[in-house]
Amino acid sequence: MLLRMSTLFLRTLREDPADAEVPSHKLLVRAGYIRRVAPGIYSWLPLGKMVLDNIAQIVREEMNRMGAQEVLFPALLPREYYEATGRWTEYGDTLFRLKDRKGADYLLGPTHEELFTDLVQREYSSYKDYPVILYQIQTKYRDEARPRAGILRGREFVMKDSYSFDLDDDGLKRSYELHREAYIRIFDRLGLEYRICSAMSGAMGGSASEEFLAPAENGEDTFVSCRECGYAANAEAVVTPAPPEVTAEHPPMQVLDTPDTPTIESLVQVVNEKYGLGITAADTLKNVVVKVRTPGSDEVETLVIGVPGDREVDFKRLEAALSPAVPEIFEAEDFAKHPGLVRGYIGPQILKDLGIRYLVDPRVVTGSSWVTGANEPGKHAAHVVAGRDFVPDGTIEAAEVRSGDPCPRCGGALSLDRGIEIGHIFQLGRKYSDAAGLDALGPDGKPIRITMGSYGIGVSRLVAVLAEQGHDELGLVWPREVAPADVHIVGTGKDNQIEVAVRLAEELEAKGIRVLVDDRQGVSPGVKFKDAELLGMPTILIVGRGLASGVVELRDRASGERQEVPLDEAVDRVVAVCRS
RNA sequence: CGGGGCGUGGCGCAGUUUGGUAGCGCACCUGCUUUGGGAGCAGGGGGUCGUGGGUUCAAAUCCCGCCGCCCCGACCA
Structure with missing residues (x-):
């Protein structure tokens, strides 16, 4: 393959586009890989298309x-x-819907579980046909509430999705493992830094779902990891280790006069000044009311969540914990309907009588003592003991996770980082096969309900993630396997430099090296160097002033390392670098 | 949906407060010079100033409505 800059459809930009915030977005636009068409919808220009195709090819092979x-x-x-x-x-609203000319409803596929399930059901009917794994690399459409960061989160994007169909749980586990290993090979080949994070709370059982996250400052997901034991999990899936139960005797519950203490901070201050209890925010129990709506039902439950006062409720974690039910904010009008709940002064002591379910953070163990609301304006209660003064209806993972929290596996300190989800593997089970009635006829003549797994990789997103992880202040830095070309040859323009550059390019192409050659006339060397650095091919070969003394310059884009090479060895040296 | 910001040649911006010939940089075209770090000089093409209405002798600028986009919070590969 030989690309010539003189004819390549490419225009690089000197300035960052105004609508770009993150490095990958700025660089991909500046380097002429992509162009915006509409919010979250981008065109792939020649170089961008090559990167996208190269990534898709690796995914396909694995x-x-x-x-x-x-x-x-x-x-x-x-x-x-x-x-x-x-x-x-x-x-x-996330679904793109449209009508055909007859008024029939259509949609642009956001994901294809239904189609895969249906296809397998139509074609396969015997247990002898299974297991089977099918995949596609497809453009998906989701009308995201807020597309962002260029190609990182678009409304149109390319995704590899696959589905496994097995006769039993062991088969599903095998299919899941196959995917896990394939994903590891794919992301390793791409040279990505990534973490495999548990995406499901341990309470629900093991490795049924894992996410592959690429650590990145601009990531939308938060994950924890433990340096001690290697545990890693999506923040939504982190399990809070419960401290041991407390058996010591506590003084009886005491109601405190605490006017004007709507916040935990003000409460701690007043309690310590007025009553000398010497507490911190972590000794208070904050009670947050939410409404919970179960899909398919009109009923709305009122639920109170109790967390240590020094922690916020993490709405994402709460949502994950309640799923499939959906929590909603408890509004002022809702308080009006529940006179028993005194905003800002809610204590768990009366929830049983009010018939309201109460779930607590796992740190609220039996025998622990708290300062909490006294269910009267301006009053709090001290020495409120779990198990004695109130009995929660269970625990819930809703409190925010903080850096330094104990690891659920080994007790070590967890660190908190941001990441971009690049892959997700998931043991679906029988949700879709139940819906479709997907059965195989067993050897005994009885139907076997098929169990499924679903697995995704964000192919177009990977372009952005690679750019996010592979760039410096000069521009993009592609791993060789996804780069549009192995080597970028710059002919600086004086005398016969361009001519020699093109000759080298042709020789390298003949040896199977993918070459981009800058053969533009009348373009100053500075511009060519800047473009080469911006475009990010892994190897740069400069045919310039050294040519007079019979040498060319070989540069490594990533390390910046440069060396002079005799002209007649240049081809062999480049071939060696590209094949190593 | 909630909050903040912005719409002016292809791109990045100034001009709007205080109405009066639409401007700068990059990119593009022509010519000459230049060729190892985003070249110089000269000349040139290109803009319904988001949109609809209003005020005015006169609107990018003032008033009202609408639309769009970007950024921060709830979904997902």
Whole structure:
């Protein structure tokens, strides 16, 4: 492959686009890899398309290697498929919907579980057909509430999604493991830094779902990891270790007069000044009211969550803990309907009588003593003991996770980082096969309900993640396997430099090296160097002033290392570098 | 949806407070010079100033409505 800058469809920009915030977005636009068409919708220009294709190819090779078979479903789908599983309505505003000329409902596929399930059901009917793993690399459409960061979170994006179909749980585990290993190979080949994070709380059982997160400051996900034992988990899935129960005797509950203490901070100050209790925010019990709506039901439950006062309720964690039910903010009008709940002074002592369910943070163990609301304006209560003065209805993982919190596996200190989700593997079970009635006929003539796994990789997102992890102040730095070309040859323009650069390019191409050559006339060397650095090919070969003395310069884009090479050795040296 | 900001040649911006010939840098075109760090000189092309209405002799600028976009919080690969 030989690309010539003189004819390549490319325009680099000297300035950052105004709408870009994160480095990958700025650089991909500046380097002419992508262009915006609409919010969250981008065009791929020649160089960008090559990177995208190269990534897709790696994914494809590794999926095929583990025995998955590629198919391709349409992106444009009729409503019926999503009607059966209820997702036509459940998906809400995120679904791109449209009508054909007859007025029939269609959608642009946000994900394809229904289609895969349906296809397997139509074609396969015997236990002898299973197991099977199918995948596609498809453009997906989601009308995201807020697309952002260029290609990182678009409304149109390319995703590899695969589905495994097995006869039993052991088979599902095997398919899951196959994917896990394939994903590791894919991300390793891409040279990515990533963590495999448990995406499900341990309470729900083990490795049923894991996320591959690429650490990045601009990431949208928060994950914890433990340096001691290697534990890593999405913040939503972190389990809080419970301290031991307390058996010591506590003084009886005491009501305190605490006017004007709407916040934990003010409460701690007043209690310590007035009553000399010497408490910290962690000794207080904060009670947060939420409404909980269960999908498919009109009922709304009022629920109180108790967390140590020094911690906020993390709404994402709360949501994950309550799923599939959805928590909502308890508004002023809701308080009006519940006169027993005194805003700012809620204590768990009366919740039983009010018939309100009360879930607490795991740190609120039996025998622990707290300062909490006394259910009267301006009053709090001290020595409120769990198990004695109130009995919670259970625990819930809703409190925020903080750096330094104990690791649930080994007790070490957890650190907190941001990451970008690049892959997700998930033991789905029988949700979709139940909906579709997907059975195989067993050897005994009885039907076997198929169990499924679903697995995704954000292919177009990976372009952004690679740019996010692979750049410096000069521009992009691609790993060789995804770069549009192995080597970027710069002919600086004086005398016969361009001519020699093109000759070297042709010789290298003949040896199977992917070459981009800057053969532009009348462009100053500075511009060519800047462009080479911005575009990010892993190797740069400069045919410039050294040519007069028979040498060219070989540079490594990532390390910046430079060396002079005799002209007649240049081809062999480049080939060696590209194949190493 | 809630909060903040912004819409002016392809891109990045000034001009709006105080109405009066639409401007700068980059990019693009022509010519000459230049060629190892985003070249110089000269000439040139290109803009419904987001949109609709209003005020005015006169609106990018003032008033009202609408639309769009970007950024921060709840979803997801």
